[in-house]
Amino acid sequence: MTKKTDRSLKPVDEMATELAAHKTRDGCTQKIYKAAADEHKGEQLQADLENRIAALHEAEKQDKIDFNDLEQVKRRAYDYLEACKQAAVFPSVMGLAVHGFGISRQALNQYLQRNPYSPSSEFINKIRDMMADILSNAALYRNADAVSVIFQLKNHFDHSDKVQVEPVQNNPLGPMPDPEELRRRIEANCIED
DSSP: OOOOOOOOOOOOHHHHHHHHHHHHHOOOOOOHHHHHHHHHHHHHHHHHHHHHHHHHHHHHHHHOOTTTTTHHHHHHHHHHHHHHHHOOOOOOOHHHHIIISOHHHHHHHHHHHTTTTSSSHHHHHHHHHHHHHHHHHHHHHHHSOHHHHHHHHHSOOOOOOOOOOOOOOTTTHHHHHHHHHHHHHHHHHOOOO
C-alpha cells in the first residue's frame, strides 16, 4: 500500500510558522501582552512623575505655613482634602505636607513631635485619623489593596498589631510552697552522720 500525497497540504513546519505569525498579528502572545503592560506601566510612571514635579514646583511657590495660625492650617488642609476629592485620590500625610503646607513630610512630623498639644497639631492629628479611616474603609470595601493599607497604617498612622502580655494569675506548676515549710521538710529528710 502506497501513501497518497496531497500536494495541496502544506508541510507541518510551514503551517506552524503561519499559525504563529497569525497569533502574533492578533496580539495573543504573552510577549506582546507583557510589552503592552510594560509600556502602560511606563506611561503611568511618567504621568505620576509629571504630577509630582508640578506639585514640587507649586510647593516651592507657596509661602511657608505658620502653624501658629490655626485658620491658615485649616484652610490649607481643607483645600488639600477638597483637591483629593475632586481628583479621586487617597489623601496622605505626605500629600498634606507638600501640597497643603508646602513643606516636607519630615518637617510636618517634626512639628507634630515638638508641639503635640498645640491647636494646629490637634487639628492635623484629626486629619491623620480621618486619612487612616478612609484607608481602612477602602480596604474593607475592596477599593484598595488590604496589604498596602496595613503597611500604610502601621508606617504612617501609628497603628500596630498588639500583643498583650499579662502576668500569669495561677502558677502552672502549682501553688508556691512556703519557704519555711520547705526548709523543715528538707531538714526532716536529711540524715546526719
